[in-house]
Amino acid sequence: SAVISQKPSRDICQRGTSLTIQCQVDSQVTMMFWYRQQPGQSLTLIATANQGSEATYESGFVIDKFPISRPNLTFSTLTVSNMSPEDSSIYLCSVVPQPNTEAFFGQGTRLTVV
Amino acid sequence: AQTVTQSQPEMSVQEAETVTLSCTYDTSESDYYLFWYKQPPSRQMILVIRQEAYKQQNATENRFSVNFQKAAKSFSLKISDSQLGDAAMYFCAYRSGQSNYQLIWGAGTKLIIKP
Numbered sequence: 001s002a003v004i005s006q007k008p009s010r011d012i013c014q015r016g017t018s019l020t021i022q023c024q025v026d027s028q029v030t031m032m033f034w035y036r037q038q039p040g041q042s043l044t045l046i047a048t049a050n051q052g053s054e055a056t057y058e059s060g061f062v063i064d065k066f067p068i069s070r071p072n073l074t075f076s077t078l079t080v081s082n083m084s085p086e087d088s089s090i091y092l093c094s095v096v097p098q099p100n101t102e103a104f105f106g107q108g109t110r111l112t113v114v
Numbered sequence: 115a116q117t118v119t120q121s122q123p124e125m126s127v128q129e130a131e132t133v134t135l136s137c138t139y140d141t142s143e144s145d146y147y148l149f150w151y152k153q154p155p156s157r158q159m160i161l162v163i164r165q166e167a168y169k170q171q172n173a174t175e176n177r178f179s180v181n182f183q184k185a186a187k188s189f190s191l192k193i194s195d196s197q198l199g200d201a202a203m204y205f206c207a208y209r210s211g212q213s214n215y216q217l218i219w220g221a222g223t224k225l226i227i228k229p
Binding site: 031033040041042043045048090092094096099100102103105107108110 | 147149156157158159161164166203205207209214215216217219220221222224
């Protein structure tokens with residue numbers, strides 16, 4: 001299993017600013033995933049973050065807007081840059097510790113951009 | 115590409131009754147995993163139950179069980195003796211048995227429990 005601490009749990013930010021979301025895992029994991037979720041909707045994968053390499057971004061998401069840091073096997077950050085109200089959403093980090101295990105999730109960050 | 119379909123945006127059930135949430139998926143792979151996750155208003159995504167495709171026996175976890183029909187590519191979730199705490203969004207998810215670990219998500223079903 002894995003326990004993930006995600007911070008902040010919520011924030012209200014001014015447009016044009018940036019917010020960095022942190023995820024700390026209690027065990028070493030190879031792959032970490034960052035999702036965006038509109039309230040009441042499903043999860044959309046932003047990127048996959050491997051330690052020691054560049055993150056792999058899904059279609060519609062770019063590194064300049066969502067830079068990701070993965071300095072070691074237990075920690076990652078996602079930055080939402082130059083925010084606009086359209087970035088208001090829930091952001092979730094997730095890990096899969098072993099090939100035959102389920103995914104574990106952080107508590108989510110509710111971001112509101114005003 | 116794999117897809118996951120949840121055709122019920124919302125379901126309601128009387129407390130203590132049984133409800134079934136439907137999920138169908140499309141894949142050409144033979145090795146994969148299927149999951150049901152619960153997301154209450156707290157936003158914390160919680161695993162409800164998992165099924166390995168190679169296992170013929172349907173998974174069961176206390177009041178939660180699945181009806182896994184591999185040929186029909188169907189993976190429904192049955193909740194027995196529904197409780198108020200079961201109220202949440204329920205997501206069906208698929209993961210390939212290959213190494214990319216990515217999940218393919220359904221749109222979700224909002225479950226309402228009537229007291």
